[in-house]
Amino acid sequence: MDIINFLTDPWPWWFAGAMVGLFLPFFYYLANRPLGVSTGYGNFCKIVVPHTKLEALNTKAYKEIFTWRVFFIIGIILGAAVPKILSGDFSLITEFAKFNSTVTASIPLSGLWFLTGGILLGLGSRIGHGCTSAHTINGIPNFASSGFVASASFFAGAILITNIIYRLIF
């Protein structure tokens, strides 16, 4: 496997899983802080409304706007997109095979569906104090009860809505 294929094609599941797993101690070594992504969404909110009086956006994590989380999130997007762009394989897609072949919704309607999904991801991760990074990748390997409860409820919610859509309605 040459370097180009390595960067453009998906990796074998066991290798990719091991790499994601090893990222946790690697990140503790570099930063000595817990891995987390969704708290950073609040920093992006503050870029838009820097002088908000909202209590939730004035906690310790948001004292400064451009914290490490902002750059970490920008990095995540770049790390996923750059190999695709370099290989000329990058394109903005307006449909997902399974969603569009089953649900056959128009682009505005499917856009509304994915937008709602994104809003629920943001809302839920703030109410639950974390997303899959903080709860599943950092929580469970550090034996946090919150990690187990959150991960189980992530799956419960996702399995519920997916089966309603693909098994009951369509």
Added chain:
Amino acid sequence: MKKPYLYIFPGMIFGLFLSKAEFSNYDLFMEMFLFNDLRLLWTMLVAIGVATVSMTLLKRLKLTSLSGEPVQAKTKPLHRGTLIGGLIFGLGWGMSGA
């Protein structure tokens, strides 16, 4: 690592790993939640297993971080919002598949 802008680099590595693991693949998430194809579940379990073993080693061997401090694992407290927020997050996860 103190300078915030430096975090763009570990972010890029994390983003690369996540996308190579297909954690950005809508169709594969749907197949997992519908129990048709569990590839992503196995990937996640390998990730959790490797992270558990390596974090335990890191703590047992009392290794220090880049800045010379002992590594301190931190987690989120469990509260009522963990379950409720988790369920809402899960609905969004199932809708967006990301």
